[in-house]
Amino acid sequence: MEYKLLDGKAESAAIRAEIRQEVEQILKNGGRRPSLTAILVGDNPASKTYVANKEKACADAGFTSEVKRLSAETTEEELLQIIRNINADSGIDGLIVQLPLPKHIDENKVIATIVPEKDVDGFHPVSAGKMMLGQDTFLPATPMGIMTLLERNRIETKGKSCVVLGRSNIVGRPMANLLSRKGYPGDCTVTMCHSRTKDIAKYTREADIIVAAIGIPFFVKEDMVKEGAVIIDVGINSIEDPTRKSGYRLVGDVDFERVAPKCSYITPVPGGVGPMTIASLLQNTLKAYKNRK
Amino acid sequence: MEYKLLDGKAESAAIRAEIRQEVEQILKNGGRRPSLTAILVGDNPASKTYVANKEKACADAGFTSEVKRLSAETTEEELLQIIRNINADSGIDGLIVQLPLPKHIDENKVIATIVPEKDVDGFHPVSAGKMMLGQDTFLPATPMGIMTLLERNRIETKGKSCVVLGRSNIVGRPMANLLSRKGYPGDCTVTMCHSRTKDIAKYTREADIIVAAIGIPFFVKEDMVKEGAVIIDVGINSIEDPTRKSGYRLVGDVDFERVAPKCSYITPVPGGVGPMTIASLLQNTLKAYKNRK
Numbered sequence: 270m271e272y273k274l275l276d277g278k279a280e281s282a283a284i285r286a287e288i289r290q291e292v293e294q295i296l297k298n299g300g301r302r303p304s305l306t307a308i309l310v311g312d313n314p315a316s317k318t319y320v321a322n323k324e325k326a327c328a329d330a331g332f333t334s335e336v337k338r339l340s341a342e343t344t345e346e347e348l349l350q351i352i353r354n355i356n357a358d359s360g361i362d363g364l365i366v367q368l369p370l371p372k373h374i375d376e377n378k379v380i381a382t383i384v385p386e387k388d389v390d391g392f393h394p395v396s397a398g399k400m401m402l403g404q405d406t407f408l409p410a411t412p413m414g415i416m417t418l419l420e421r422n423r424i425e426t427k428g429k430s431c432v433v434l435g436r437s438n439i440v441g442r443p444m445a446n447l448l449s450r451k452g453y454p455g456d457c458t459v460t461m462c463h464s465r466t467k468d469i470a471k472y473t474r475e476a477d478i479i480v481a482a483i484g485i486p487f488f489v490k491e492d493m494v495k496e497g498a499v500i501i502d503v504g505i506n507s508i509e510d511p512t513r514k515s516g517y518r519l520v521g522d523v524d525f526e527r528v529a530p531k532c533s534y535i536t537p538v539p540g541g542v543g544p545m546t547i548a549s550l551l552q553n554t555l556k557a558y559k560n561r562k
Numbered sequence: 563m564e565y566k567l568l569d570g571k572a573e574s575a576a577i578r579a580e581i582r583q584e585v586e587q588i589l590k591n592g593g594r595r596p597s598l599t600a601i602l603v604g605d606n607p608a609s610k611t612y613v614a615n616k617e618k619a620c621a622d623a624g625f626t627s628e629v630k631r632l633s634a635e636t637t638e639e640e641l642l643q644i645i646r647n648i649n650a651d652s653g654i655d656g657l658i659v660q661l662p663l664p665k666h667i668d669e670n671k672v673i674a675t676i677v678p679e680k681d682v683d684g685f686h687p688v689s690a691g692k693m694m695l696g697q698d699t700f701l702p703a704t705p706m707g708i709m710t711l712l713e714r715n716r717i718e719t720k721g722k723s724c725v726v727l728g729r730s731n732i733v734g735r736p737m738a739n740l741l742s743r744k745g746y747p748g749d750c751t752v753t754m755c756h757s758r759t760k761d762i763a764k765y766t767r768e769a770d771i772i773v774a775a776i777g778i779p780f781f782v783k784e785d786m787v788k789e790g791a792v793i794i795d796v797g798i799n800s801i802e803d804p805t806r807k808s809g810y811r812l813v814g815d816v817d818f819e820r821v822a823p824k825c826s827y828i829t830p831v832p833g834g835v836g837p838m839t840i841a842s843l844l845q846n847t848l849k850a851y852k853n854r855k
Contacts, residue, residue, distance in 0.1 A: 393691070394687070394691030394692045394695060395687045396691065397691035397695050398688055399687045400691075401739070402670075404670060427758055428759065428760050438694070438695050442694060445738075445742075446735070446739075449729055449735075449754050449756070450729070456756075457758075458753065459754055460753040461742050461751070461752055463749075465721045465750075465751070466751040467721045472751070
């Protein structure tokens with residue numbers, strides 16, 4: 270089967286260009302720039318990279334952005350006070366706290382302290398609740414990016430059988446809720462599989478759409494996939510590769526080489542779901558900006 | 563197969579007796595009674611019955627309760643102001659607004675105005691969000707009652723294949739989220755089916771547990787059910803029955819007579835899920851009371 274690649278890199282670039290144009294129009298009309306603040310606590314190298322990428326994407330889009338870099342020894346109360354100050358700052362539209370946080374800080378408490386109006390990561394209980402209830406809100410970046418990817422590629426979802434692998438709060442669970450809700454993209458019959466599922470292949474073999482977010486390299490194999498399936502690979506796994514200078518490469522949760530020929534659509538890793546998440550963050554920040562006007 | 567009836571009426575009575583004993587103990591220790599306020603807008607006969615049943619259950623449990631009966635012409639702003647006053651009233655632990663509301667009132671706005679600490683119906687976005695995220699919160703009465711029924715009957719759920727029929731915000735969707743989460747009862751592989759699902763029987767025939775909340779009398783037939791399945795029937799459908807004085811009788815979404823012999827466990831209608839919902843409301847109100855101490 271000739272499969273079509275769901276090119277997240279290109280879609281993300283297109284969305285970011287649209288946002289940049291919209292910001293230019295806002296500025297022409299005398300408006301101010303949308304503004305995002307990120308809080309980074311400690312020295313986690315991956316977190317530093319993520320935050321730097323977000324900063325760059327904001328700059329490219331014409332947003333104002335600021336990163337508050339805090340020591341790993343910051344107390345919970347200090348962090349909460351900084352969040353309260355940003356909540357009250359009328360010049361800031363969106364606020365994200367890069368996870369994970371040092372162990373002495375309660376992440377749930379931190380996230381719950383962000384005002385829902387600025388929760389552009391969509392991690393606040395109010396955001397999660399509105400999403401579950403089908404109300405308008407900020408969606409978490411990865412599931413939102415996947416919905417956008419399906420929509421912009423006009424992939425049919427109504428009545429489709431969909432299997433989500435993984436039940437995390439930031440990918441699997443919101444994904445299952447979004448794909449099963451009324452409207453487009455949505456109206457799927459969704460099965461959420463996880464570590465306790467017996468015989469995952471039994472479910473995936475029947476699926477029209479598979480969203481793999483299970484964090485195991487090459488987990489989805491050729492014989493687990495139906496001919497013509499749509500595959501969304503959320504995995505970003507680092508595996509050893511002596512042929513690379515770095516000594517490693519990034520692979521997804523899907524055995525792409527062997528699975529792709531059976532698919533109608535499939536996302537590559539890298540360049541599939543990953544780039545969509547930053548586009549979603551920018552879309553949410555622009556939405557927060559507009560909501561406040 | 564010899565099936566076991568999941569007797570919601572008996573379980574509910576047992577829970578309510580436990581709560582009554584706990585309240586007596588609280589009073590002995592000099593504490594005040596837990597307190598629930600219900601708001602009823604307009605003259606919907608079913609709503610009046612539901613509220614009256616809740617009032618009676620509160621009285622039986624030793625709770626203080628009050629029903630605010632408002633005219634169908636009450637404006638949205640009047641209702642919101644009444645809610646704000648109850649929010650601020652330190653003598654009231656739980657607040658419920660009986661749905662549906664008259665059409666000129668925005669239900670989402672009304673529910674969002676209740677402080678989450680008193681949202682004992684579990685309908686507030688914060689409650690729904692915390693439930694989705696696996697945090698401690700008030701669960702909506704029907705799904706909570708079903709979880710309790712499974713737990714008190716020690717029905718195994720881990721790794722079981724579960725099909726939820728219906729995707730409503732008050733039953734199907736929370737049910738799917740709860741049964742798929744970590745722990746007991748939970749760890750099921752859940753498929754949520756709905757009006758857009760193609761060939762629902764294909765899913766139900768493979769299910770170890772079926773939760774039917776689709777609102778169609780006798781929808782689940784004998785040939786849709788696997789031998790030994792656990793069946794939870796949430797349906798309460800009124801059908802004509804000339805042999806009854808009233809001219810009608812209540813039936814579930816399951817063709818009980820023919821399906822029951824194939825089951826390991828099944829809930830009757832009436833007397834299954836229905837009575838559990840009031841027990842859940844009392845449990846939530848007691849929880850709200852304890853949280854405030």
